[in-house]
Amino acid sequence: MFRFLIPTAFLFFIIVPIALWAAYKRNKRKVFSFSNADMLFALKKPKATVEKCSWFLKIAALILFVFACARPVQTRDVSLFTQQSSLDLLFTIDISSSMNETATANTSDKSGLARIEYAKQALYALLDITERERAGLVVFAQNPYTVLPLSFDHTPLRYYASRLQDYPGTIEDxxxxxxxxxxxxxxxxxxxxxxxxxxxxxxGANNCGFFTEDQVLERLLRDDIRLYVVHVGNYFSFTLTTRGEIDKIRKVSERSSGVFFTFSEERNIQKIAKQIESLERSIEEKQERLRYHQDYYLYLLVPALVCLSVSLNLDWIYRKGYLL
Structure with missing residues (x-):
């Protein structure tokens, strides 16, 4: 559909009759008596024609400019289909220096893997069951950093997950x-x-930062966010103070309708998977209708500038008297 987005610009057409009246007043000649004026008229005819052409081009430029200011467009309705997930996951991973220590969750496990490797295993396992959901990544040590915002594309997330072992110790501990x-x-x-x-x-447990568990719990409950915790390490190997801090994380998780797991065996990851799968989730396709405008003002503005340029050149020729 063809339309003008700024129809009020047509009010500038009031200038057109004013310009015509000004041209008429300017070109009005006084009458003199001559015995034979044929030679005079023949001499002035080219000059008068140039002046009329100049004014015609100015009026044409003004009309084209007004139409261009009205912004003529052709509108088209475009339908876009967007995906919307009913489940959003944000992985928040500890990359403090202690994650490089060799300490397994199960004392009978002699594999000697670093804790960050257990974190990678947990992350990979969870990504496999959430491949159709939106997911993001936040890492933290002394300060948290958002590595990846929520996205359906898990390729960057898997890339950063494969490099988790390079992170511990790279930022303030x-x-x-x-x-x-x-x-x-x-x-x-x-x-x-x-x-x-x-x-x-x-x-481990919280040992720095500005916020408290009460503030975090209040925010989780307000925004209806569930907290699932995968604790990598042997709970009983920590001091009583550290265990008390870990218990605070457990309580926040449980009060937010989440679950606290210790990554001692593979089946614990499967438990998390079942918990997440129990949540109702699906990929919804949402149709949005957008109105697309294709502008045509340049097709009017360029000829207007050409007419104005030619008119100014004719005026210059007229003033120089090259047609005499």
Whole structure:
């Protein structure tokens, strides 16, 4: 459909009769008596024609310019199909230096893997069951960092997951669990999704940061976010103080309708998978109708500038008297 987006620009057409009247007044000649004026008229005819052409081009340029200002467009309705997930996951992974230590969750396990390797195994296993969901990645040590925002494309997420072992010790050390959860909740809080889940993978307890467990719990409950925790490490190998901090993480997880797991065996990851699969989730296709405008003002503006340029050149020729 062809239309003008700024129809009020046609009010400039009021200038056209004013310009014509000004041209008439300017070209009005006084009458003189001559015995024979044929030679005079023959001499002035080319000059008068040039002046009329100049004014005609100015009027044409003005009309074209007014139409261009009205912004003529051709509108088209375009339908776009977008995917919307009913489950959004944000993986929040501890990359403090302690994650490089060789400490398994099960003392009978002699594999000697670093904790970060267990975190990678847990992340890969969870990505396999959530490949159709939107997922993002937040890593933290003394400060949290958003590595990847929520996306259906898990390729970058798998790439960064394969390089998790390179992260510990690269940033300021510490374990800011509550700060990282607050950042993750902030990311998910603005998302319109029926189910929002934070999966925290850590080996220890909070030992730095600004936020407390009460503030984090309040935010999780307000935005209806579930916290699933995968604790990598032997719980009983920690001090009583550290175990008390870990218990706080457990309580926050349980009060947010999540679950606290210890990654001691592969079946614990399967438990997490079943918990996530129990959440109602699907990929919804949403149709959006957009109105596309194709502008045509340049097709009028360029001829207007050409007419104005030619008119100004004719005026210059007229003033120089080259046609005499």
């Amino acid at each position: 510490g374990t800011a669990v509550w700060d990282s959860l607050m950042v993750s909740a902030e990311r998910l809080g603005t998302v319109d999704s029926p189910a929002k889940v934070i999966i925290l993978i850590t080996d």
